[in-house]
Amino acid sequence: MSHEFRVGVAGLGTVGASAVRMLARQDEQLFARLGRRVRVTAVSARNRSRDRGLDLAALTWFDDPVALARSGDIDCFVELIGGEDGPALEAVTAALEAGRHVVTANKALLARHGVKLAALAEKKGVSLAFEASVAGGIPIIKTLREALGGNTISRVYGILNGTCNYILSRMEAEGLSFEECLRDAQRMGYAEADPTFDIGGFDTAHKLSILTSLAFGTEIDAEAIYVEGISSISPIDIRMANELGYRIKLLGVAERTKTGIEQRVHPTMVPKSSAIAQVMGVTNAVTIDADAVRELTLVGPGAGGDATASAVVADICDLAAGKAGPPFGVPVAMLRKPERAKMRLHTGGYYVRLTAYDRPGAAASIVTRMAEADISLESIVQHRSEDAAQRDPSGRSGAPVPVVLITYATTEAAIRKAVDKVIGDGHVAEAPQVIRIERE
Structure with a gap:
């Protein structure tokens, strides 16, 4: 194993600059832990003259992140550019093709191309690491x-x-x-x-x-x-x-x-x-x-320069230590095609807020529509208007008041069906608010 693990960083925004500073600050501690130096040797960004509070004089500058990704003078390419396509995708693909390890914080890139990139990493015998892509400094990955x-x-x-x-x-x-x-x-x-x-x-x-x-x-x-x-x-x-x-x-x-x-x-x-x-x-x-x-x-x-950089540096250290495994926990060939559950079959409790006209029969009609959809109500809360007798310009109905329903477990489809019926009955003044409830 080489005594130096050479890192190229593309993207010197808040996270990128923090990661470069963190690696420099922790140099001796990382050497003691890993038995080798971890050094940023090259960088790439859109604006070379911008003051980032970093001394970049000793680093090789690349105007093109793809050129940095292909450089034979780095062992690990860190992508902090952002975006699901364009330079980020081109640079990460180029790095993997060239046999370079990749660390990225780019959730959009992974959401769209993650499986394909993981397969390429496996083919080339390198790693694709992305701890910083979700929840910043929390080591959830x-x-x-x-x-x-x-x-x-x-x-x-x-x-x-x-x-x-x-x-x-x-x-x-x-x-x-x-x-x-x-x-x-x-x-x-x-x-x-x-x-x-x-x-x-x-x-x-x-x-x-x-x-x-x-x-x-x-x-x-x-x-x-x-x-x-x-x-x-x-x-x-x-x-x-x-x-x-x-x-x-x-x-x-x-x-x-x-x-x-x-x-x-x-x-x-x-x-x-x-x-x-x-x-x-x-x-x-x-x-x-x-x-x-x-x-x-x-x-x-979940965000911020130091917190996200902490996750980036953790990935770099794992790679420098030779800790590498399948990006998604198992080889890509073993990832199953997901069987999608339809959202309208979701079962749980619901909060439904209706801005209902304060007039006789409205509340009873709303409850009836819920019952017709086999929805059981845990509670009903109605805040009456200050003047329940107030009339709207047509003179036909009272002022709208909020009526809140809390349901027991039911389905998305049942809730939507009942709400559509309530709207059709003309008892509400505006679109209902529906919020799901996650119980302990």
């Missing part, structure tokens, strides 16, 4: 791939996006609207100028697809994920959740069911007593349900 071999996993779920968790936490703590919290998140750098990828649930979906593959030994199937974001969550939903003993979180959930693997991303009500309900702000958390360990929850920073 290593946990699923290496630490739970004696377990059969039934479910993995978690808070995988710090932006959404920050917004929902602020809405609860300060009674602010979604729009106000989003503006604050953008001002503080927790949300992008275009926040759609985060608040729409797509970032969480990419991460969930990777966890699903590792947990259940299946090929990545990102297209099968049902996705809802958090933009429809209102202060009244936050208040009602609190009143009923729940807290709203955007969860990514992958679950083994009788009909196949169910993957879903959506706002979820979780009991306040649950471990995951305690996770606030930009923090991430992942819970694994398995037969031997039962429930295992990992909590930590």
